[in-house]
Each structure stands twice: as C-alpha cells, then as structure tokens.
Amino acid sequence: MARLLLHRLGGLLTTLFLSSIVIYGSLYLAPGSPENVIFGSRTPSAAARAAVRHRLHLDQPLPVRYWDWLTGVLHGDLGTSMVTGQPVADRVGAGLGTTLLLVLMTMLLVVLFGLAMGLTAALLPGRVDGAVNALTSVSVTVPSFVASALLISVFAVKLGWFPASGLGQGFGGKVDGLVLPAVALAVLSCGFLARVTRNAVRDQLEREHVQTALVRGLPRAVVLRSHVLRNALPPIVTAVGLLTAGTFASTLVVESAFAVPGIGQLTIQSVAQKDFPVVQAVALLLVAAFVVCNAASDLIQAVVDPRLREAGSTS
Amino acid sequence: MTAPLLELSGLTVDVATEDGGSRTLLDGVDLSLAPGEALGLVGESGSGKSMTMRAVTRLLPRAASASGSIRFEGADVLGMNAGELRRYRDGGVGLVFQDPRAHINPTRRIGAFLTEALVRNRGVGRREALARAAAVLAEVGIDDPQRRLGQYPHEVSGGMLQRVMIASVLLAEPRLILADEPTTALDVTIQREVVAILDRLRRERGMGMVFITHDLDLALAVCGRVAVMYAGRIVELRSADTLHERAAHPYTLGLLGSRPSIDARAERLSAIPGRPVSAFESGPGCAFAPRCSFATAGCESEPPAPTEFDGGLVRCARVEEIHAARMEAKA
Ligand SMILES: Nc1ncnc2c1ncn2[C@@H]1O[C@H](COP(=O)(O)OP(=O)(O)OP(=O)(O)O)[C@@H](O)[C@H]1O
Ligand SMILES: [Mg+2]
Numbered sequence: 001m002a003r004l005l006l007h008r009l010g011g012l013l014t015t016l017f018l019s020s021i022v023i024y025g026s027l028y029l030a031p032g033s034p035e036n037v038i039f040g041s042r043t044p045s046a047a048a049r050a051a052v053r054h055r056l057h058l059d060q061p062l063p064v065r066y067w068d069w070l071t072g073v074l075h076g077d078l079g080t081s082m083v084t085g086q087p088v089a090d091r092v093g094a095g096l097g098t099t100l101l102l103v104l105m106t107m108l109l110v111v112l113f114g115l116a117m118g119l120t121a122a123l124l125p126g127r128v129d130g131a132v133n134a135l136t137s138v139s140v141t142v143p144s145f146v147a148s149a150l151l152i153s154v155f156a157v158k159l160g161w162f163p164a165s166g167l168g169q170g171f172g173g174k175v176d177g178l179v180l181p182a183v184a185l186a187v188l189s190c191g192f193l194a195r196v197t198r199n200a201v202r203d204q205l206e207r208e209h210v211q212t213a214l215v216r217g218l219p220r221a222v223v224l225r226s227h228v229l230r231n232a233l234p235p236i237v238t239a240v241g242l243l244t245a246g247t248f249a250s251t252l253v254v255e256s257a258f259a260v261p262g263i264g265q266l267t268i269q270s271v272a273q274k275d276f277p278v279v280q281a282v283a284l285l286l287v288a289a290f291v292v293c294n295a296a297s298d299l300i301q302a303v304v305d306p307r308l309r310e311a312g313s314t315s
Numbered sequence: 316m317t318a319p320l321l322e323l324s325g326l327t328v329d330v331a332t333e334d335g336g337s338r339t340l341l342d343g344v345d346l347s348l349a350p351g352e353a354l355g356l357v358g359e360s361g362s363g364k365s366m367t368m369r370a371v372t373r374l375l376p377r378a379a380s381a382s383g384s385i386r387f388e389g390a391d392v393l394g395m396n397a398g399e400l401r402r403y404r405d406g407g408v409g410l411v412f413q414d415p416r417a418h419i420n421p422t423r424r425i426g427a428f429l430t431e432a433l434v435r436n437r438g439v440g441r442r443e444a445l446a447r448a449a450a451v452l453a454e455v456g457i458d459d460p461q462r463r464l465g466q467y468p469h470e471v472s473g474g475m476l477q478r479v480m481i482a483s484v485l486l487a488e489p490r491l492i493l494a495d496e497p498t499t500a501l502d503v504t505i506q507r508e509v510v511a512i513l514d515r516l517r518r519e520r521g522m523g524m525v526f527i528t529h530d531l532d533l534a535l536a537v538c539g540r541v542a543v544m545y546a547g548r549i550v551e552l553r554s555a556d557t558l559h560e561r562a563a564h565p566y567t568l569g570l571l572g573s574r575p576s577i578d579a580r581a582e583r584l585s586a587i588p589g590r591p592v593s594a595f596e597s598g599p600g601c602a603f604a605p606r607c608s609f610a611t612a613g614c615e616s617e618p619p620a621p622t623e624f625d626g627g628l629v630r631c632a633r634v635e636e637i638h639a640a641r642m643e644a645k646a
Contacts, residue, residue: 208417215372216432216487217405226431227420305422306467 001309004302008295019287020073024066027276036274056082069280079277083270088281091266096285098167099255099262101174103247105182110189110243115236117190118197122205123224132194139191144250147184148257155180165259181258185250189243196239200232207231234301234308241297248289318389320491320523321348321371325383328363328370328547332378338595340366342547343383345621350490353517353524355534355555357570358544359591364527367544368493371525372408373400388490405436409484411494411513415476419468426464429483451482455512474505481513485520492517492524499529510537531570535559540627543567546602547594553627563629563638565607601632609637 035052044052053059057068072079078088121132156164167177204210205228213223251264259265263282270278302308328341341363348354356364368374370381373392385392387407395403412418419428429451430444439447445464452460455478468476477497484492494513498506514537517524528534534541535555543551543566551564562568569587589606601607604614611633619632631637 208412208414209420211374212410212412212418213420213431215374215404215410216436216483217401217403218432218435219401222435226423231420231422307421307469 001302004309005299008298012291012295015291016284016288020070020284021066023280023283023287024069025062027280028062028065073281073284078281081270081275081278083273083275083278088277091278092263092281092285095262095264095266098174098178098260099248099251099264102178102181102185102251102255102260102262103244105175105178106185106189106247107240107244109182109186110193110247111240113186114190114193115197117194118236119201121194121198122201129198132198136191136194139187140195142187144184144188145253145257147187148181148254151180151184152258167260177258178260181254181260184254184257185247189247193236193239193243197232197236200235201228204228204232230304233304237297237300237304241293245290245293248286248293317349319347319386320350320352320388321346321525322386323347323367323371323383324386326367326370326385327382328366328375328379329382330376330379338593340379340547340594341370341381342594344544344547344549346542346549346552348491348523348525351521351523352540353514353526353538355531355538355541356525356527356544357529357531357534357541359529359570361591361593362544363547363594364544365495366547368410368495368525368527371493372404372410401436405432406487407489408491408493409487409489411477411480411484411492411497413496414500415480416468416473416500419476419480421468423467424464425466425468425471425479428468429464429479429486432483432487447486448482451486452479454485454516455479455482456508457482474501474509477501477505477509478512481509481516485516488520490522492522493527494524495527496529497526498533513537531567543570546592546597548602548630549621549628550603550630551627553625553629557625557627561625561638563624563627563634564603564631565609565637566603569606601630609633 035049035056035058039049039052050059057065060068069079076089078092080087081091084091117132117136121129152164155161162180163177167174209231210223210227213227214220251260251262252267253264254260255262255264256268263285266278267282267286269275270282298308323344323346326341326344326346327339329337329339331337344363344367346354346367356367358364366375366379369376371385371387371392373381373395375381381393387403390399390403392400392403419425426445426448429448430439430441433439433444433447434441448464449460452463457463457475457478463471463475463479468479471479477500481497492513497513498509501509510533513524524538526534526538531541531543535558538555540552540554541558542549543564545566551558551562551567553563558567562571566587572587587606592602592605594602598604598615600613600615600617601610601619604610607614614632617632619630621628621630622634624634624638
C-alpha cells in the first residue's frame, strides 16, 4: 500500500512537471507576441518594445524563462497578470474557492442521484430498470451548456427561484447562486454514473461469491452491502474520478453561462485577453485537478480491492 | 428406519426460455438421505446434478421454478418464508462449491469470510469467531492458521482455498453438506487429500452429505449409496457395493466402462457413444435410448418406470434381461 502511494505520488509529480513544460512552451510558441497584449492596438517605438520585452524577460531564451517561471511557481510565485498587474496567485485564489465549491456541489448531486438511480435500476429489473434506463439515456445526451440554457430560462427567468447570474452575499448566497450551475454540470454525469453503477451492481449480483453469501443464510442487506456493493465499487470510483476531473473542465462553459466568478470564467477571460501568466496558472491547476482525481480514484480502488495493491498494476 | 434428513419427491425444475416457452431441467427426482449418510450423485455434464443442489438450497436461476417436494428434517423447503429459509441455510445445510476462487469474495480476508456467518447470523463475538475459525483451519490441515486468516484469497493456492471453503461449511456445523464437484478444479494430487479431509470430518461430526462428481469411482469410495443421473432423472440408485459389482442400468455400465483402468483384464466396455442430452431434449421414451446399445423400439416410445433391482432402483425397461445376459456371458 505504501509502495503504491509512493508510486502514484511519483507519477503525479512527473505528469505535472511534463505538462508544465507543454503548457509553458505551447503558449509561447503560439502566434502573437506576449508584449503586444500590453501595447494593445498601439504601435510602440522599437525602444519601448525592447524595454517591455526586457521587463517580461522575453529577451531571454525560452528554457531560461521556463526555469525562472518554474522556480517561481515552486516558491508560490505565479507571476503577475499582464492585464491587471495583480499577482496571478491573487486572481486565481479569488476564484478557486468558488470553483471548488461548485465542483463539490456538482459531485454531491452526481453521487447521490447517480448511485440512487443506478442501484434502483440494478435491484429492480423489469419496468423500473427500463424507466431509469430511459431517463439516463436522455440525461447522457444533455451537454452542460444546453442544461444551463434550459435551467436559466425555467428556474431563474420564469420561476425566479435562483439567480440567473452571479453569486449572492455570504456563504448562503454563494451556495444559492451555485445551485443551478451545479445542476447543469450534474445532469450528464448523473446519467453516466447511474449506468456505470447499474452495470457494476448487476455484474456482481450474478457472481458466484454472492451465491455463497446467500447460501450461508446471511441477511439480504448484508449480502448487498458487504459483497455486492463493496465489490461493485471499483468501476464506480473510477467513474466518479473521471467525472470529477471532467467537471473541472466543464466549469469553463458553465461558469461563463452563469457569470460565476470562478476559475472557469477566469480561464475564458484570460485566454481572450491573452493574459499568459494567468492562463499558465489555471491550465496547470486544471491538469493538477485531473491528476489528483485520477490518483485518488486509484488509491480508493486499491483500498477496496486487495488485488490492485501491487504497485504498478494500476497506472 | 430413522426419519430422513433430506427427502426429495417428484422434484421437477422448469426454466422459462427467452421465447416464452419452458424447458424441463429436472424431471421427477426422488431421493432420500438418512442423517449422517453420504450419497453420491453421479452423471455426465448437464445431467442436472448442480440443479438438484440448487433446488435443495433454493438457489435456482431467476427464470427457474421448482415443483414437487423437498423436505429437510420434515420441513417443506419450497414453502419456507425468508426467515425460515435463512435459518435453514445457516445451520441446516452447507454448500461446498466446485470453484472456490469464484465462490469466495476476492476482496475480503479469509478471516472475514470464515467468521462472517457466525458473527452475523449467530451473534458470536469477532474474537471468539476468529479463534474457532483458526481451530477449524487447523483441522482441515492448514498450517499456520493465524497467518492465513489475515490473507486474501488470491494469496493462497486453489487447494488451500478449497480447504478454506470446507472449513467455512464445518464452522456452521450443518446437518447436511452438499459438495458439488469439490475437487474438479484442483490438481490431481490435491484432489485426494481434499476428499479425504471432507470425508473424515463429516464422519466425525455425523453430518449427512450429498457428494456430486463426474467420477463414479470416487463416489463409490466416499459414499454408501450412489445415485446415477441422466437427463434430469435418476436412472439408478444403489448401494455402493452392489453398484460396483453389479451395475444394472446401461448408462451406469457405460460410465463404469469409460473410466480409465490400469487393470487390463477388467471387463471393458467402450466409452458411451454420442453426447449427453438434457431433460428437455429427450423424447417421449427413455432419455438414454438413442445412445443405448440395448435399446429397442419400445424404449424410444415408452418411459421406463423405476423398478426394484438388487436392493436399489433402476429405471430401465430391460434391466432383468440385460442383467441375465451379462451374468450368462460372465459364467
Ligand atoms: N441458469 C440456467 N438457466 C437455464 N438453464 C440452465 C441454467 N443453468 C443450467 N442450466 C441447464 O440445466 C441443465 C442441468 O445443468 P446442471 O448444471 O445441473 O448440470 P450438471 O449435472 O451439474 O453438469 P456439470 O457436470 O457440467 O456441472 C443443463 O441442461 C443446463 O444447460
Ligand atoms: Mg454442475
């Protein structure tokens, strides 16, 4: 177990390091020079351009700049925004809490409803299973931007239950404003998780070891909990990990749709403004979210299934 | 004669097919087992041996339904409610499955597997249950039981795991053990050991046993009586001694003849021609008739009734003739 943990941690750091290179390199290799962001539509004199390039260290070779940036990041210095002049860490930090809360609310909905639907379908074959199946077939075809538009028009505009955009005051206001975005993010994932859960539970219900448990006279609830559900967990955990990572990416769309001041919205803005240091930071953050979700799901699986505990067997 | 431990009469299992029809898997099985008795159930693949055991434990496939009667110590098994069924499964009957790897939950420790039923069903404390589990592991010939309790199923060999399975059944102290090909998945060398352990421990504890196997010789060695199944019916039911000496049903003769023998002088019959059929595939007459070298036109049309023969029962219309002819040939 400890070996697996180290193994995963090593993989995590390697992935982050490699993606930092890719992120940094691709942004600076992209067309358009960073200093143009600062000059906007003005055409600067050669001397002014040279001065700005020097201030931004653009006169140094790429590897040197990358190294400076990386050591900065490792010391908690993400640079300064080229648009607002604020430290990048402040801009990112302001949105991070909101986005994490949004993802948390989304995943709570997904796990609650996805598991409930999947379990119901698995345990009640026939009509109930068919109904849940129909429901999830629809829900997995609804992308979050479509769900956003629908939810805004019904619950915000028509019914006025929730704000259409922005967040209210305090934690309560924040949660209130995040309900619709969370639902928009959850719709598709709920259907997906319900299907994974249904199939995983069905698969386990038919396993021989479940028959052994039944034929020993164990109560049905115990058989379901300790044998069926427990053994169905690995695919479910994998799905939750993937969906969580995907939710981080989907916040880009949904936060913009609902004007939620989170990392997603910041990313879209910064890309539009070519605010390179901010884009680098949020991109790295997204990668980190992905990698952490993955590693967490692998570790949970290893806790559930001892056969996955040998280091390297999951990667 | 004492009251039977297990009594099947006219046990029939039908399974609904996809197209709305139904297939017969077991067709009127009659069996009776006295307390402490060991009975062998022998037959080719698909003859319905496992289905019989599944019916006895009410572990039938979803689409299957059982009729006839199953009585355990007089209680009607098919009529039990959920609570009665749990009590019967917990303490009445224990099942040893063929493939312990598939039949033991791979994600939980051996200790958890062994103690689960004691803790959940009987309220035995965890510590006490583990102590009992360790003692029984030692009895089934496992060294260092304490260490084994902490291991996972994938960390031990198949033979060891089958002993764990046997230990789990012994821990529940049932009155009846159903062993469904308990050694088929194991190495030949380990098979004997496992059978010997099962045989000794069930004798010591006075448990009844139904021992299912493909191997007629093994059944004859372990069991007092043997039932031979073909196509969902019992075609011959005899004591092991008389069956060995004077098998009567042509199918049993075929099984005896098709086993490998090192004794070259032994009377040899060729292996049974053709493939075994299931109950629903058989015609109106004797299910074995198409493969039987003694079959007549009458065998194909008229189902044979079970007849008394040599202290047992045989389902063959020509049993007397065939027996007489064989005795003549021998003399
Ligand atoms: N779940 C099921 N649904 C429908 N038919 C089944 C099912 N399981 C088994 N059968 C059928 O029931 C018949 C008897 O099967 P059973 O498993 O009892 O045979 P068996 O004597 O135990 O054979 P083996 O030696 O291969 O274990 C076979 O024709 C088989 O195809
Ligand atoms: Mg079988």
